[in-house]
Amino acid sequence: AERLFWEIDFLLSPTAPRSYLIAELLEDPVQLNSNMGFYTNYMNLLDLCGLAIPAGFMSNGIPFGVTLVAPRFKEANLLSQALGWERKQQLPMGASSETYSNKNDFAAVSNREDIAVAVCGAHLEGMPLNWQLSERGAKLISATSTSENYRFYALPGGPVKRPGLIRDEQHGCSIHVEVWSLPAKEFGSFVAAIPFPLGIGKLELEDGSWVSGFVCEGMAIEGAEDISALGSWRKYIDELQSRI
Known part of the structure; x- marks a missing residue:
């Protein structure tokens, strides 16, 4: 399985199972913080690298993100893939209406x-x-x-x-x-x-x-x-x- 993993570009998973309201976090900060790492806590243990990027908004207006996962030392590859994702998604930057524009390919991170x-x-x-x-x-x-x-x-x-x-x-x-x-x-x-x-x-x-x-x-x-x-x-x- 590890050998096959080195042949793929990356795994894609949600960054977190859901986003919590501030009031919810105040009620149970430890457990909810643990929940937030459901899809990512294993990465350090398995010596992997990961990159969290925005993926849009849900129907209720709450932002949603995904994480790219790859073997160790493949950070440059993840940055390259993330640049391509940003170009295709054309998501707004934060709460603004402006989109991030970058026409460079993976050479931009080299x-x-x-x-x-x-x-x-x-x-x-x-x-x-x-x-x-x-x-x-x-x-x-x-x-x-x-x-x-x-x-x-x-x-x-x-x-x-x-x-x-x-x-x-x-x-x-x-x-x-x-x-x-x-x-x-x-x-x-x-x-x-x-x-x-x-x-x-x-x-x-x-x-x-x-x-x-x-x-x-x-x-x-x-x-x-x-x-x-x-x-x-x-x-x-x-x-x-x-x-x-």
Whole structure:
């Protein structure tokens, strides 16, 4: 369950079961305060991160909020998702009639001197080559997917197995990726270490945005195993284990 949790963007829950009137709190402050944490008290115990955001108003005019929950160290991803939520909801700021406008994407919560890089295989968190990102100070921004315009292949060779991601607008599908924030000063050395037939190009994510990410020379897929239907390198690795 924990491994699966690292592959999702976030869990969404109410921030509190209900909002209490001041008079109600004065009558039973301890119990009602405990009730308020019904959906969130577990987070510290399980080493999770959470972000509470406004979600609108109920029919009685009382505000309602939701909380985004993710594994530890994924605060940047939650902030990114919250920015997208705010753009779509267009809720008023407090008691005013003004709405908050922010046209930035997840790059808004990244260091401006960093470069967003999408990875899909051996550089994923917990995979054999992830150290090439972590030793350069890269931070995980989000776990997401490409647009439905890609094919995914398990390339021959090794010893570290690698996938090849090819754009195919006719017969493509969506592939799981992680977006990492890599310090710009480390980008050159990271790219220089990538062996043929892989390289860094532009990838289209499921939300229509484009980031730098791993791509593969088209000629390299000859004889490679098409694993597009699995949609994830982790699922392919799990399947390999089951074949043993």
